[in-house]
Amino acid sequence: ACSSKYVLSQMHPMWQGPLAVPGGDRQSPIDIVVRKSVLDTELKPLLTKYDPQTCQQIWNNGYSFLVEYDDTTDKSTLKGGPLQDKFRLCQFHFHWGESNAWGSEHTLDRRLFPAELHLVHWNSDKYSLFEEAVMEENGLAVIGVFLKVGKRHEGLQKLVDALPAIRHKDSVVEFTRFDPACLLPTNTNDYWTYHGSLTTPPLTESVSWIVMKQHIEVSHDQLAVFRSLLFTSAEEEVQKSMVNNFRVQQPLCGRTVRSSFS
Numbered sequence: 001a002c003s004s005k006y007v008l009s010q011m012h013p014m015w016q017g018p019l020a021v022p023g024g025d026r027q028s029p030i031d032i033v034v035r036k037s038v039l040d041t042e043l044k045p046l047l048t049k050y051d052p053q054t055c056q057q058i059w060n061n062g063y064s065f066l067v068e069y070d071d072t073t074d075k076s077t078l079k080g081g082p083l084q085d086k087f088r089l090c091q092f093h094f095h096w097g098e099s100n101a102w103g104s105e106h107t108l109d110r111r112l113f114p115a116e117l118h119l120v121h122w123n124s125d126k127y128s129l130f131e132e133a134v135m136e137e138n139g140l141a142v143i144g145v146f147l148k149v150g151k152r153h154e155g156l157q158k159l160v161d162a163l164p165a166i167r168h169k170d171s172v173v174e175f176t177r178f179d180p181a182c183l184l185p186t187n188t189n190d191y192w193t194y195h196g197s198l199t200t201p202p203l204t205e206s207v208s209w210i211v212m213k214q215h216i217e218v219s220h221d222q223l224a225v226f227r228s229l230l231f232t233s234a235e236e237e238v239q240k241s242m243v244n245n246f247r248v249q250q251p252l253c254g255r256t257v258r259s260s261f262s
């Protein structure tokens with residue numbers, strides 16, 4: 001699939017049909033084969049500086065639910081890691097399954113997690129808008145964090161409590177003073193990084209992926225509330241549960257996954 005000019009992304013319930021992606025030799029998500037990742041001693045610790053005051057709203061976009069941040073200033077940023085520039089946080093969202101057996105987009109040696117958090121940032125040193133950066137090779141940086149079912153995540157509960165208000169596609173509610181740092185694992189020094197793409201249309205190959213080695217724990221009940229969301233809008237007759245909103249894995253096409261730890 002790497003050699004062909006177009007990569008047909010799989011038929012996926014979310015997208016109702018194949019979608020040709022130009023190029024297609026650095027698509028995401030992927031399976032991270034841990035023993036094939038290459039230690040890069042040049043990789044730095046991640047430096048996140050998130051201001052909870054920049055949190056604005058939470059909404060259901062019909063694929064996932066997004067918590068959106070004011071990215072008109074450099075108040076919430078990501079630097080360091082594999083990155084040369086400063087990246088602004090614009091939103092975070094999740095991917096999950098209909099059961100706890102699967103749901104993550106990336107996997108570690110084929111191991112699936114029940115869900116995965118994506119913190120989306122764009123290169124504000126080089127570009128002035130997300131829409132600009134998303135088309136460029138070094139435009140985006142997404143931090144991926146695996147979720148496991150276990151103890152209740154206190155910081156997540158404020159977000160879980162807001163979900164019933166955005167059950168349907170295109171519903172939005174005000175959501176403020178949420179610090180996304182509470183969703184990061186305690187250890188942010190250990191991660192894998194590779195060059196990939198958005199995992200939903202337009203699937204542009206502009207993402208520096210940073211996948212954390214340490215997962216976070218959320219309770220079974222918290223994850224069940226994610227599954228109470230709907231893909232469909234209030235007007236539609238048939239309501240479809242928002243579950244399995246992940247993309248199938250893509251070929252590595254000779255890419256190297258680097259690790260910040262051995």
Ligand SMILES: NS(=O)(=O)c1ccc(C(=O)NCc2ccc(F)cc2)cc1
Nearest residue numbers: 118120131134142197198199200201202
């Ligand atoms: N799952 S993921 O982290 O890879 C991911 C992150 C962001 C987006 C996104 O912003 N899409 C809308 C969009 C895309 C391009 C634009 F130009 C404008 C909006 C899609 C997928």
Ligand SMILES: [Zn+2]
Nearest residue numbers: 093095118199
């Ligand atoms: Zn995502």
